[in-house]
Amino acid sequence: MSRALVVALALLLSWTRGAAAHSMAPALFEINELSAGRYAIAWKVGVVQPLGLTLRPVLPAACVEDTEPAQTATADSVTTRWVVDCGGQGLVGRTIGVAGLATGKTDALVRVTLADGRAVQAVLRGSAPELMIPVRPRRLDVVVSYAKLGVEHILSGPDHLLFVLGLLLLVGGRGLLLRTVTAFTVGHSITLALAVLGIVAIPSRPIEVGIAASVFVLAVELTRPVGPTLLRRAPWLMAGAFGLLHGLGFAGALAEVGLPSGEIPLALLAFNVGIELGQLAFVGVILGCGWLFRRAVSDRPAWVALGPAYLMGSVSAFWCLQRTATLVLGR
Numbered sequence: 001m002s003r004a005l006v007v008a009l010a011l012l013l014s015w016t017r018g019a020a021a022h023s024m025a026p027a028l029f030e031i032n033e034l035s036a037g038r039y040a041i042a043w044k045v046g047v048v049q050p051l052g053l054t055l056r057p058v059l060p061a062a063c064v065e066d067t068e069p070a071q072t073a074t075a076d077s078v079t080t081r082w083v084v085d086c087g088g089q090g091l092v093g094r095t096i097g098v099a100g101l102a103t104g105k106t107d108a109l110v111r112v113t114l115a116d117g118r119a120v121q122a123v124l125r126g127s128a129p130e131l132m133i134p135v136r137p138r139r140l141d142v143v144v145s146y147a148k149l150g151v152e153h154i155l156s157g158p159d160h161l162l163f164v165l166g167l168l169l170l171v172g173g174r175g176l177l178l179r180t181v182t183a184f185t186v187g188h189s190i191t192l193a194l195a196v197l198g199i200v201a202i203p204s205r206p207i208e209v210g211i212a213a214s215v216f217v218l219a220v221e222l223t224r225p226v227g228p229t230l231l232r233r234a235p236w237l238m239a240g241a242f243g244l245l246h247g248l249g250f251a252g253a254l255a256e257v258g259l260p261s262g263e264i265p266l267a268l269l270a271f272n273v274g275i276e277l278g279q280l281a282f283v284g285v286i287l288g289c290g291w292l293f294r295r296a297v298s299d300r301p302a303w304v305a306l307g308p309a310y311l312m313g314s315v316s317a318f319w320c321l322q323r324t325a326t327l328v329l330g331r
Contacts, residue, residue: 027108033115055100097130150274166218183236187243195251212319214242222309
């Protein structure tokens with residue numbers, strides 16, 4: 001255990017404002033070609049938006065409204081639909097985008113389906129808020145976009161990262177750590193695929209409560225004297241079981257924006273790979289910080305060992321209470 005781990009945990013806690021791990025889902029800008037030059041537009045944004053953030057879809061100047069925009073709302077999002085006429089050239093070779101991404105607080109997923117079956121997908125962000133519709137879309141663009149989305153999702157999710165940190169604090173030995181992290185990966189990969197493909201459907205709010213509870217259970221185990229408990233004897237079993245729960249949470253990011261038709265397996269795989277890359281990067285940073293601190297300081301006070309666990313327990317207990325209240329009260 002090291003002070004570096006405490007610093008890393010403090011950085012994680014700074015991301016927990018509002019105690020909602022993934023309150024800001026990416027916006028969705030969906031375009032379907034109905035006939036030559038005519039497109040059905042769907043613009044979907046979450047109900048919860050950061051203060052001062054206003055996102056707006058941007059179409060070429062040649063596109064004019066063919067129908068009045070109509071809105072539909074759910075508990076989590078608002079969708080606006082209308083039809084535009086972009087002339088004989090259509091959107092091929094032209095640029096579309098999303099205004100308002102420069103703040104860097106969220107991303108926008110763009111999906112364009114043309115009348116001949118071709119599809120274009122991309123994730124727009126503040127550094128790249130526009131997309132030119134190519135004549136022939138590349139599958140590599142789908143892989144890169146969804147992989148980036150996966151990396152950003154895991155690194156912006158303090159509950160998932162706290163759970164991974166807890167595994168690092170619990171497990172000793174490289175072999176056991178490898179098996180434990182692998183079990184967590186297998187678990188969340190299974191339920192991520194099942195949820196996104198519609199095979200399993202569970203409301204997001206109970207899942208968020210369960211994820212917070214998993215962090216709390218792990219924190220409690222870390223405060224106990226080391227003994228032959230199930231969590232310490234077979235941490236990979238616990239990691240795999242809780243991984244199933246966390247996978248349903250990961251699916252929430254894709255449930256809001258969906259997967260591109262015709263490229264579902266590829267996009268799902270890329271998103272999952274992105275999650276693993278982000279997770280491995282986090283593990284590498286924590287292990288590296290711990291190694292450096294152990295090299296520099298040999299005499300470590302007792303609070304260094306228990307401090308991270310109590311902080312994890314406090315934050316996760318607050319999450320449990322807040323998310324349970326939201327679940328019960330429906331707010």
